[in-house]
Amino acid sequence: MDNFDLRKYIAEGRLLKEENKPEPKFKIGDKVKTTPQAGLGKGFEGSIWDVGGNKPENLIIKDGEYVYVVRHDNYRGKMVMSYRVKESDLINMMAVLKENDGSRLLKELKIPSGWTEEEVDNDEDFEDGKKLLKSWSAPMEGWDEEHRDEVKITIGEDGKHYQETYVSFGDYEEQGPFDSYTEALESAVEEMNALKENWDEIDINN
Numbered sequence: 001m002d003n004f005d006l007r008k009y010i011a012e013g014r015l016l017k018e019e020n021k022p023e024p025k026f027k028i029g030d031k032v033k034t035t036p037q038a039g040l041g042k043g044f045e046g047s048i049w050d051v052g053g054n055k056p057e058n059l060i061i062k063d064g065e066y067v068y069v070v071r072h073d074n075y076r077g078k079m080v081m082s083y084r085v086k087e088s089d090l091i092n093m094m095a096v097l098k099e100n101d102g103s104r105l106l107k108e109l110k111i112p113s114g115w116t117e118e119e120v121d122n123d124e125d126f127e128d129g130k131k132l133l134k135s136w137s138a139p140m141e142g143w144d145e146e147h148r149d150e151v152k153i154t155i156g157e158d159g160k161h162y163q164e165t166y167v168s169f170g171d172y173e174e175q176g177p178f179d180s181y182t183e184a185l186e187s188a189v190e191e192m193n194a195l196k197e198n199w200d201e202i203d204i205n206n
Helices: 006-019 093-101 103-109 181-205
Strands: 031-034 045-048 060-062 065-072 082-086 090-092 130-140 144-156 161-166 172-178
Touching: 031 065, 031 093, 130 181, 144 181, 161 181, 172 181
Parallel strands: none
Antiparallel strands: 031 045, 031 090, 045 065, 060 065, 065 082, 130 144, 144 161, 161 172
């Protein structure tokens, strides 16, 4: 034991511990949404706060996962409200919105003619447990501009996606939940094509 170097032993142990650390999923500034499992009510939208505790070298690990200081961005009080939230109880809203841009997917899936994409404000809060991500509309039966059919993609507070259809003077239908935006988009395109086929049948019969 005469050659035992305590400082080297400690240093190597720390290095091994650092090498085995998982990569954090979030960084300072990321927009997130807490899940109901976080124990903070239905959840809220916030961001990974720019504080020392959220720097990679300072992150706390609890039960095998990182814990972040999350700022409540829509808190109406005068003071800043923040909470410590485990990584698994956070949804990366920036990744969701990036995926929802869907320009490549839209080209591949080919939105049928006659449908127009509507402008959507992704900064709006959840309403009745859901947030609107994408929306398309078309004239009823393909020609009636005064009444429009709508196909929408929404996301729930649990991070699941849904495809909703509103038919003028008809029924409301919902498909889902889907685990990804891509699955919801595929369902939306299928629904738009089905409605367009109905328009074509009406034209033939008339």
